[in-house]
Amino acid sequence: NAGVMQNPRHLVRRRGQEARLRCSPMKGHSHVYWYRQLPEEGLKFMVYLQKENIIDESGMPKERFSAEFPKEGPSILRIQQVVRGDSAAYFCASSHTGSYNEQFFGPGTRLTVL
């Protein structure tokens, strides 16, 4: 009865490197959401995906950030050429049917950019 899984739990990158964050939704869930949480701030929506489709990426920065949810395997949030301002906790949540349906969160990936 595994919940939402994220890895790595902690990731350290130097400025200019790439960060790849992975999320495996709960069993039976096909909707994935990514959020970013800065210290002392709320969760900010980034992107909503279903298998092989990006449904809504309006919360994601236009440059350097991308997300995918392939037919097989986990959802991946990729941040290219990281900067110090990207340091945050990144949470993935999954739901069964999307809107109206409750989301369940993974443990998060804490990204630190040196």
Add this chain to the structure above:
Amino acid sequence: QKEVEQNSGPLSVPEGAIASLNCTYSDRGSQSFFWYRQYSGKSPELIMFIYSNGDKEDGRFTAQLNKASQYVSLLIRDSQPSDSATYLCAVNWGNQFYFGTGTSLTVIP
């Protein structure tokens, strides 16, 4: 601009008391409403969700929704020290879920 507002607190209540947490939202088109609990350094944990006007009870927790006034609240009865956490209100519009910045609750033994 869709906004979800919460009093950041901190809110302190004695053990055994009722804690009342409030949340207002800006858009009447909102569809569903959620309360999450987040301990420091941890991920949000779903407590309750509510879709219809009125009250919804689950154990020591009661969610109250008033769409006309655009607010949703969470009552915690018989508060315990383990309830000390940040409580996040979330509102669903279309594909997106908007979160408030959270209310910090401390239950004093």
